[in-house]
Amino acid sequence: MPFDDEDIPLASLNAASDDSLFEAEDGDQAQDFRMFTSLLNGPGKKSQASSKAIRRGEKDFESHGTRAQEGVLESSRSAMHEVLSYTRQHQPRNALCGWYFPDRWADMPPESESIPDAATDKQSGSRTAKSRNTVQGLFARDRVVAIEADKSTMLTSTGRVVTTADKFNPGRSKTWLLPEEALFLIERGTLDLWWPVRGIEEVFPAEKGPEESQEDIRKLEDYDLGIPLSLQAAYALFIGKDGEKGKISLEKYQVYANLRRTGYRVLRATPLPPRPPLPQTSQSLWQWLFSLIQKPFSLHSSYSGYGPLVKPGLYRSYILIFEQLALVQRHKPAPLPPSELPQPQDPFKIFFHVWKSNSSFVKTRPPPPDFQMAVVDARESSVPTLEQLDSLLLSTPWSPLEKDEGRQGAGVVYKRLKHGWRNAVVAVVDRGLISYMRFGEMAFGEELLYENVGVRPRAKRGGRAGKGRGGAKGRGRGRGG
Amino acid sequence: MASLSSDERPLVRVSKVAGRYLLFDIEDVMYLRRNYNICSVFVGTIPQNPQQNLFMGLPLELMPEEAQVLVEKKVACVIDDATFHLNRLAAFDELSRRAYVQSLNNQGKQMQMAVIESQNRNKLNQQGKSKKKKKMSKTDLEEPKDMSSNNDVNGPIEADESNILFDSTPTTPKPTVKLPVEVEGYLLTPTTSSFLLPSSPRPGLDSSATVDIPASYPLFAHLHDKGYYMMPGLRFGCDYNVYPGDPLRFHSHFAGVHFGWDEEITMMDLVGGGRLGTSVKKGYLIGGAVVEDPDIKDTDTDTGHSNSRDQVNNQSRLKGGPVAPPVRTFCLEWAGM
Numbered sequence: 140m141p142f143d144d145e146d147i148p149l150a151s152l153n154a155a156s157d158d159s160l161f162e163a164e165d166g167d168q169a170q171d172f173r174m175f176t177s178l179l180n181g182p183g184k185k186s187q188a189s190s191k192a193i194r195r196g197e198k199d200f201e202s203h204g205t206r207a208q209e210g211v212l213e214s215s216r217s218a219m220h221e222v223l224s225y226t227r228q229h230q231p232r233n234a235l236c237g238w239y240f241p242d243r244w245a246d247m248p249p250e251s252e253s254i255p256d257a258a259t260d261k262q263s264g265s266r267t268a269k270s271r272n273t274v275q276g277l278f279a280r281d282r283v284v285a286i287e288a289d290k291s292t293m294l295t296s297t298g299r300v301v302t303t304a305d306k307f308n309p310g311r312s313k314t315w316l317l318p319e320e321a322l323f324l325i326e327r328g329t330l331d332l333w334w335p336v337r338g339i340e341e342v343f344p345a346e347k348g349p350e351e352s353q354e355d356i357r358k359l360e361d362y363d364l365g366i367p368l369s370l371q372a373a374y375a376l377f378i379g380k381d382g383e384k385g386k387i388s389l390e391k392y393q394v395y396a397n398l399r400r401t402g403y404r405v406l407r408a409t410p411l412p413p414r415p416p417l418p419q420t421s422q423s424l425w426q427w428l429f430s431l432i433q434k435p436f437s438l439h440s441s442y443s444g445y446g447p448l449v450k451p452g453l454y455r456s457y458i459l460i461f462e463q464l465a466l467v468q469r470h471k472p473a474p475l476p477p478s479e480l481p482q483p484q485d486p487f488k489i490f491f492h493v494w495k496s497n498s499s500f501v502k503t504r505p506p507p508p509d510f511q512m513a514v515v516d517a518r519e520s521s522v523p524t525l526e527q528l529d530s531l532l533l534s535t536p537w538s539p540l541e542k543d544e545g546r547q548g549a550g551v552v553y554k555r556l557k558h559g560w561r562n563a564v565v566a567v568v569d570r571g572l573i574s575y576m577r578f579g580e581m582a583f584g585e586e587l588l589y590e591n592v593g594v595r596p597r598a599k600r601g602g603r604a605g606k607g608r609g610g611a612k613g614r615g616r617g618r619g620g
Numbered sequence: 621m622a623s624l625s626s627d628e629r630p631l632v633r634v635s636k637v638a639g640r641y642l643l644f645d646i647e648d649v650m651y652l653r654r655n656y657n658i659c660s661v662f663v664g665t666i667p668q669n670p671q672q673n674l675f676m677g678l679p680l681e682l683m684p685e686e687a688q689v690l691v692e693k694k695v696a697c698v699i700d701d702a703t704f705h706l707n708r709l710a711a712f713d714e715l716s717r718r719a720y721v722q723s724l725n726n727q728g729k730q731m732q733m734a735v736i737e738s739q740n741r742n743k744l745n746q747q748g749k750s751k752k753k754k755k756m757s758k759t760d761l762e763e764p765k766d767m768s769s770n771n772d773v774n775g776p777i778e779a780d781e782s783n784i785l786f787d788s789t790p791t792t793p794k795p796t797v798k799l800p801v802e803v804e805g806y807l808l809t810p811t812t813s814s815f816l817l818p819s820s821p822r823p824g825l826d827s828s829a830t831v832d833i834p835a836s837y838p839l840f841a842h843l844h845d846k847g848y849y850m851m852p853g854l855r856f857g858c859d860y861n862v863y864p865g866d867p868l869r870f871h872s873h874f875a876g877v878h879f880g881w882d883e884e885i886t887m888m889d890l891v892g893g894g895r896l897g898t899s900v901k902k903g904y905l906i907g908g909a910v911v912e913d914p915d916i917k918d919t920d921t922d923t924g925h926s927n928s929r930d931q932v933n934n935q936s937r938l939k940g941g942p943v944a945p946p947v948r949t950f951c952l953e954w955a956g957m
Contacts, residue, residue, distance in 0.1 A: 198869060198870055198871050199869055199870055199871070200870070200871060201864045201865070201870060201873070202864060202865045202870070208869065211869065212865075212866055212868060212869040215866075215868040215869065216650065216653065216654070216866070216868065219650075219868070220646060220650050222666065222668070222675070222677070223646045223649070223662075223666075223677055223678055224646045225666075225667060225668055225677075226727075226731070226808055226809070226810060226811065227667045227808065227809040227810075227811070228728065228731055228732075228806035228807070228808055228809075229806060229807040229808075229809070230806065231728075231806065231807060234807045236807075323665070325809060326664050326665040326667070326670075326677075327665045327667055327670035328667030328668075328670065328809070329670075330809075331807050331809050332809070334709050336714075336717070366709065366712060366717055366720065366721070367721065367724060367807070367808070367809065367810075368809075368813075369644075369809065369810040369811060369812055369813045369814075369815070370644060370664075370678070370679070370809060370810070370811045370812070371635060371642075371644040371679070371701065371811065371812045371813040372705050372709075372813045372816075374635070374637055374642060374644075374679060374701070375635065375637055375701035375702045375704070375705040375813075376702070376705060378637045378638050378640070378702075379637075379638045379702070380638050380639070386638070388638060389637065389638060389640045389663075389681075393663055396664075396665055397673055400665060400670060400671055400672060400673050401671075401673055402671065517852075517854055518834065567854065569852045569853070569854035570660070570661055570681055570682075570683050570852040570854075571660075571661035571662070571663040571676075571681040571852070572661060572852050572854045572855060574854060574855075
């Protein structure tokens with residue numbers, strides 16, 4: 140809906156019965172579960188609801204008290220009822236069972252906030268980190284669910300083996316899940332969660348070998364070991380306040396689940412190591428670019444307090460004039476050394492790293508994330524201040540568009556501007572509704588359009604003139620015919 | 621519509637987890653939806669089709685206002701679910717544990733049997749259909765009347781058709797799929813923790829938690845009392861999306877924003893909200909609790925929708941009186957002269 144157009148709202152006011160507008164604005168408000176049942180029910184398993192043809196977004200303005208309307212509403216409701224009364228069930232053979240051990244890793248060190256030194260990270264980074272019990276992205280303290288099997292395809296980006304633990308620690312070779320991972324797997328019907336009654340030593344008997352331990356579990360009766368938990372129990376156990384050990388806040392979980400349902404890979408954010416190619420090559424390139432840009436600013440000193448802004452003289456190009464007109468300092472994005480990175484405060488702090496679903500993804504050594512996401516509760520926070528936004532953006536890695544560095548041309552310039560020099564996604568959650576917003580560090584001062592104007596005026600003007608002439612010719616011919 | 625009156629029904633348990641209010645029982649959800657115009661937002665994944673975001677499943681996340689309204693109408697109680705679960709699970713003794721696991725296993729077996737049965741039926745149906753098609757191609761010219769009569773009575777006849785077919789064609793081999801006598805049974809993950817509830821619920825046993833209501837509660841309670849359905853307003857930049865009926869069926873009429881009685885409202889808010897609301901065909905509704913003179917009856921300046929409003933009011937006067945202080949509401953529309 141164009142807001143700046145004065146005429147169209149009037150038209151839409153008059154067309155009060157036009158449903159298409161509502162569909163556009165209102166479309167995802169409340170989904171009609173009848174559609175869902177019609178998707179679910181295979182051939183043969185007919186339900187009342189799916190037998191009717193259903194269109195999306197078909198809604199009424201208000202109740203007009205007809206039986207037809209009530210009937211349609213009722214069938215929508217009963218379809219919803221039917222879909223949502225489903226009980227999660229697992230095939231007995233390949234059920235994925237998880238056990239809740241909230242205090243298993245309680246004595247592990249919390250995830251370090253610091254960034255591994257660039258120097259040590261290159262060669263011996265992983266080894267030294269291991270010996271210091273701080274593997275990046277492990278979050279061992281928060282891992283509360285151990286699962287028995289490690290075969291599911293869902294686990295390519297979910298769960299970690301706590302490798303820093305002692306060798307003879309029971310549960311060391313198990314895959315441990317973070318609360319959001321466990322809850323999501325339960326919710327989608329992949330995981331069956333159990334509350335252990337016995338200790339972990341009995342649930343996962345001494346680690347002789349993976350096969351033997353599996354057999355041992357089968358020998359024991361289920362109810363001797365624990366209680367199968369419900370979805371409600373899982374929510375009660377895993378959802379907590381921010382920063383609580385082994386829990387996650389509901390809005391963060393909702394964002395996590397929303398992204399996972401769409402197919403993204405999501406991991407909790409870890410401080411990113413600086414990108415390897417940056418320090419040497421591209422920095423020098425940027426320094427070179429800055430040196431170009433800084434030239435006009437160096438002219439500042441030569442401004443006198445009076446007289447014309449553009450010094451009188453002979454100018455053969457506009458560039459020099461524009462450079463003299465550039466009085467106002469513009470923001471220049473620049474990569475920060477790791478020591479100067481700010482520590483943003485919650486909630487405007489990167490919490491998730493998100494990857495598009497590519498085929499190759501190693502959860503222990505993930506590639507640089509495609510998106511960095513902070514999660515904000517719509518009701519408890521307001522629009523971020525400049526400081527909050529600034530430190531949020533500065534904490535994300537320096538990532539200008541790399542492929543077309545320095546190329547000119549309108550398309551490239553706007554693409555570069557839109558992408559920004561740093562960017563972060565903020566997910567705003569209002570009681571279950573999520574909106575994603577992308578904030579980017581923009582720098583219009585980096586794109587000097589007058590350089591294009593100076594370089595290409597003739598070509599452009601020539602083009603336009605050519606068209607004009609072409610048009611005239613066409614008309615002429617027409618008249619001649 | 622009301623299948624159960626509130627007297628017969630035990631209080632709806634709203635579980636409070638980390639300051640959020642969740643409903644897990646579909647029966648409760650539908651009950652509130654039908655009788656107390658609470659719709660709210662489904663926030664869970666639907667296990668039948670977990671890779672989509674269009675259709676959401678249980679749990680239902682209530683706004684704090686909704687939880688508060690339900691508590692004040694004595695329909696629901698709010699339970700701190702984390703402590704409830706920890707206490708109950710710790711106190712769950714072996715006997716009840718065994719019984720519970722047993723009952724789950726039985727349910728799982730039943731479900732698996734049901735699934736196998738329905739699969740068999742599907743297979744039979746499909747076989748029957750393919751047979752039928754062949755038969756049709758042979759005999760469609762000979763007995764068209766018979767076919768048409770079959771088609772007229774479509775739905776329930778279908779199961780019979782296969783039987784008839786098999787009776788009439790004894791040469792076809794018996795279906796190879798048989799019901800297995802003993803199945804291992806599905807492992808079930810129940811949706812609610814009803815197994816943890818004491819068998820004889822005593823009121824006051826679980827300490828009910830309080831609801832932290834936002835400042836905009838009076839407006840919500842007022843509109844809810846008038847029979848409107850409310851959804852969180854994030855999509856239209858307001859406090860509440862106000863629907864005249866179930867959002868399953870109706871478009872929302874208003875974008876509601878709460879203001880304090882003495883709060884200054886900037887013109888920019890009014891113009892911006894009015895324009896936004898109008899361009900998505902909603903009224904921009906502002907309202908707040910009356911502080912000075914509680915006798916003022918609420919009157920709407922909105923004349924365009926007054927008819928629909930009265931209708932809604934008459935249709936669904938809800939049990940229990942108003943649960944909030946009197947509220948005045950105003951509705952703006954962008955005139956676009």
